[in-house]
Amino acid sequence: MSESNQHLRIPHTLTAWPWPRTLNPYYQTVKAESSAWLESFKAFDPKAQAGFNSCDFNLLASLAYPLASKEHLRTGCDLMNLFFVIDEYTDIEDEVHAAMVASVTMDALRNPFKPRPRGEIIIGEIARQFWARTVPTITEASHRRFIETFDTYLQSVVVQARDRSKQHIRSIQDYLHMRRDNIGAKPSFAILELSLDLPDYVMSHPSIQTATVTAIDMLIIGNDLCSFRNEHARGDDTHNILTIARHEFGQGLGHAVNWIESYNKSLRRSFLSAIERVPSWGEEIDTQVAEYLYGLANWVRANDCWSFESHRYFGKHGREIQVHRVVDLACGHPECVQDTDNEVEKPATKGLLYEVEKKTYVGPLQVNTKDPIAFRSDFPLSARPKDITSTPTRLTCVALLCTLSTFIGWLVKL
Template sequence: MDTRPRVIYLPDTMTNWPWPRAMNPHFEVVKAEVDASFREFKALSAESQEAFDKCDSARLAALSYPNVSREHLRIACEFINVLIIVDEYTDVENAAVAEAMVDIVIDALHNPHKTRPEGECILGEIVRQFWARAIQTTTLPFQRHFIYSYTAYLRAVVVEALDRDEAHCRSIGDYIKLRRDTCATKPVIAIYEMGMDLPDEVFYHPIIVKLVECIAELMLIDNDMISYNREQATGDANHNLITIVMVELGLDRSGAMAWAARYHAEVEKRFTDSLAKVPSWGPLTDVLVKEYLDGMATWARANHCWSYETQRYLGTMGPEIKRTGLVPLLPKVNRKAASAAARVNVADLSLMDATEDLSDLSSPQVTSVM
C-alpha cells in the first residue's frame, strides 16, 4: 500500500526573471510601527489577528518597494494592510454586503478628513487614516492614478462576490480579465508614483497599460498557483486559475499547474517584448518611466518571494517548498461558518497537518490527485 502523502508539484516560475530580490533597509522599524498601529483598530478577533500577523504584510511592502524612503514605505505597508483586510472582510460576504463595504471604502478615500459615521464598518476608518497620511507627502498625479486604480480593484471585488454567490466558474479568458483587477496589481504599481509627477499620457499609454497588465498576469498566476492549496481546503477555489484551467481543459492539478507555468513564461516574453516598444517622452520623463517600469517588474519578483516567506499560504514550510516544489495537499476543512461569524476569513491552516515529513519527496515527477 502506498503511504506517501498526497502532494502537489509547484513549478518555480521566476527562475529566469531578471529583476532580483531586494529588501528596503527601513523594513524592521516600519514593520513595528505599522503593526502596532493596525492593532489599535481592533478589526480582528485575537485568533484572526494572530493569523493576520503571520501574513507579514510589511515584508511584502519592503520587498516590493526596496528603494523608497521610510515615510513612503510606511504608506506602502499601510496600503498592503488595507488590501488584505478589505479582502478578508469582503471574502466572506455576499455581493450586496461586499458592495456596501466597497462603497464605504471609496467614500473614505474621497473624504479623508471626514469623521466616519458611528457604528460604521471599521474599514472606513482604516482607509481614511491610510489616505489622510498618504496625501501629505505624495504628488497629485499619484493620487489621481491611485484612486483610479484602487477603485477599479474594489469594483472587481464586488463582481467576484457575485460570482461567489452564484457559484460561477468563469472561462479562462474571462477569469484572467477580472483577476487582473482583483489581484490588486494596478494600485500597488501606482504606489511607485508616490514621489513622481508621472504624466497622464504615460500612465494611460497603451504600451504602459499592456506592461502593467503583464505584471498583473504574472502576479495572478503565481498567487493562484501558490494559494491554491489553501483555497481548495477552505472551499474558496472557484476564483483561482488552477481550478478554472482544470474545469475548462479537463486537466488534473499537475496538468493545470504545468499549464499555468507555461502561460507564465509566455507572459514574461510578452512583457520583455513590450519593454522594447516603450516610446520616449523626453529625458526628464524617461527617467521617471524607467523607475516606474523597474518598480512594476520588481513587484513580480517581490510577490513571488513573499509568497514563500510569509506564512499566509504555505505556513512555516515555505522555504522547504521553495526548494523542493512539493506541497502536501491540505484536507478539506469547514471554515465558512466561523469565518463569517468573525466577519473575516483569515485562515491559519497548518501544512504540517497534511504530512509529517517531506524529506523523501525529492522527485518532481509527482502525480497530483484530483
C-alpha cells in the same frame, strides 16, 4: 479528487526573471509602526490578529517598494494591511456585504479629512487614516490614479462575491479580465508613482500598458498557485486559475499546471519585449519611466518571495516548499501547514465588523501641509543603511534597464 491530483507542483516561474530579491532598509522600523497602527483598531480578536500578523503584509510592501522613502514605505505597508483587512471582511461574505464594504471604503478615501459616521464598520476609519496620512506627500497624478484604480478594485471584489455565491466558474479569458482588477495590483502600482509625475500619455502608451498587464498576469499566476491549497481545502477555489484551467480544458491538475507554466513563459517574453520597445520622452520623464518599469518587474519578484517567506499560504513550511515545490493537497488546511486549528484560517470577524458605539472619534490626522514634502528626488539614498541584498537607487534602475537590453533579445527567444 483522484490520487494523481493529491499533490500540487508549483513551477519555478521566475527562474529566468532578471530582477533579484530586494528589501527596503526601513522594513523593520516601518513594520512596527504600521502594525501598531492597524492593531489599534482592534479589527480582529487577539487570536485572529496573531494569525493576521503571521502573514507579515509589511514584508510584502518592503519587498515591493525597495526604493521608497521611509514615509512612502509606510504608505505601502498601510495599504497592504488595508488590502488584506478588506479581503478578510469580504472573502466569506455575499455580494451585498461586499458592496457595503466597497462603498464605505471609497467614501473614506475620497473624504480622508471628514469624520466617519458613528457605528460604521471599522474599515472606514482605517481607510480614512491611511489616506489622510498619505495625501500631503504625493503627486496629483498618483493621487488621481490611486483613487480610480482602488475604486475599480473594490467593484471587482463585489463581482467576485457574486461569482462565489453562485459557484460560477469563468472562462480563462473572462477570469483574467476580472482578476486583473481584483488582485489589487493596479492601486499597488499607483504607489510606485507617489513621488513621480508621469503624464497620462506616457502611462497609456501601448508598451507601458503591455508591461503593466503582463506583470499583473504574472502576479495572478504566482498568487493563485500559492493560494490554491488553502482555497481548495475550504471549498473556495472557483476563483483560482488552476480551477479555471481544469474546468476549461476538462483535464486534471497536472495539465492545468503545465498550461500555466507555459503561459507564464509567454508573459515573461511579452514583458521583456514591451520594456525594450518603450520610447524616449526626454531625460526627465525617461528616468521616471525607468523607475516605474523597475517597480513593475520587482513587484513580480516581491510577490513570489513573500508568498514563501510569510506564513500566509504555507505556514512554517514556506521556505521548504520554495525549494522542493510540491504541496500536499490531501491533508487539509491548516492543521498540517500552520500547526493551528481551523479557527485561525479565516479571522473570526463576526461581531468585530462594527465600531463600538461608545468609541470616541479621534478626528483627522493633524498634518502640517506647509512642511516641505520629502519627494523621492530629494531623499538622501546614500544615507540609508545597506540591506544584505542590494538596494537600487533611481539611477541603478535606469542602468539596469539599459544593460538588460543587451541580452533581452536572446532571453525573449527562450
